[in-house]
Amino acid sequence: MQEYIDNIEIEQYIPAIISGATNVLFAIIILLVGLFIANRASKIINRIGENYEKLDNTLFRFLGSVAKYIILAFVLIAVLNRFGVQTASIVALLGAAGLAVGLALQGTLSNLAAGVMLLLFRPYKVGDFIAAAGKFGNVQEIDLFTTILKTFDNQHIIIPNSQIWGSQIINHSHHNIRGVDMHFGVAYKENTDEVRKVINSVLTKHPHILKDPAPFVEVETLNDSSVDFLVRPFCSGEHYFDILYSVPEQIKKSLDEADIEIPFPHRKVIISKESE
Template sequence: MEKAEEWLNYGVELAKEFGPKVLTALLIFIVGLWVIKRIIGGTKKVMYNSKYDESLQRFLLSLVSWILKIFLILLVIGQLGINITTFAAVIAAAGLAVGLALQGSLSNFAGGVLIMIFKPYKIGDLIEAQGVLGSVKEIEIFTTKLITPQNKLAIVPNGAMANGNIINYTAEGKMRVDTTIGIGYGEDIKKAKKVLLEVLEANPQVLKDPAPSVNVSELADSSVNFAVRPFCAPEDYWSVYFATLENCKLALDKAGIEIPYPHQVEIHKKE
């Protein structure tokens, strides 16, 4: 019984000594998160009104948020009575090991900074990098998120993005759609070329400048192949691609121009 009372008294003494510190630290943490949220919200409005690049906005807001949260954690630790100087010394002593363990993350962070500086792409651009084709959804501190044509989310490390090859299909505002259409050797090449060109010119999604082109690209084994190349806006690529194939086939059929295909010849044996 006496021992239980001793433990109870000891608990009361601890509560008196550390309770106010813990409550104050908790209050600082809650208020701090609220203040950080307000700061990020205000900064976001300032950036929006100043017409900052959307990619840069998200990157800087994410970076500022992390810095403020780290500062808040240090403030809470200090309020709990832990010596921040000692705590910092421990962090510094472990810095080398942590740095080695996080080499990839540091490389990705540096890559994110380089992407923000040189801007090889921005949010909304259609790019191809690291074997992935997709539209840029977000550029974060460590990674870039892409939405593929199959509507899949691809997350690519910024370190790899900054150090690898990047094809930006949106940067110039125009894309060339490459298709190949073949006709039979016995058909009129000039007539077929005119029909194909009219198909391209009739499509409102095909750009006038640069003008679409139709040229003989190959004399194949069973066909004369045309390189049919319209230009369009990047977001119209697939619709123009599919429309070109379908409409060219329909137009050639209407003009009586044969598109070669393998023929099967039946051989009848005499009994």
């Protein structure tokens, strides 16, 4: 009799055991499939950044990680739902937590969004000389939140990406050949052809100034006390600053040697003595 009762009690638990085992089995399958899909999606996104040279790997590694964890979040919800857990409240809680975190990290998320745009459109890359957010320097590092510049005097400048993306960006290294604009003024009494000849002689001797395209040397402005020349030699990008900071002194010395006056602002006062 007792054995019969025990068998009945066991039979009562069999459906629950089978149901629990089934749920565990399906949960394991969902988890394994979800992990496979999450890892696969992450690898596919990462591979996109690796296969295309113009795309930045940093951005696609980040997007791959985001995709992976979003998929894993849905997998976790599916597993909990399999065991009868009410996931609607969990989803609502996660949404509220995400909103709270987003409001608390508005500045950080703004930098993140700007970093994504910079890495996607790549207005500059590591090694370029840029002027942005009121700073100028050589780009040392670009990440999702900041851009790091190194100045000529070895300052280490960290700029939030939102400040760069929201302002004008000048990339001095974008083109291989650069024109270097310089301005020189001479006195009105000087012969402009002679002045042009002296300037061209300096430019011709410089080892880093290109012959093609030829330097541009022409009168730009007739000022109150000087005739101003615009001088634009062309060079490879890496020699831009060498020419910008060396040629003006060379031209000044050559103009002095040719006895060509470089005027400075002055006022001429003429006093006439009236006859008595």
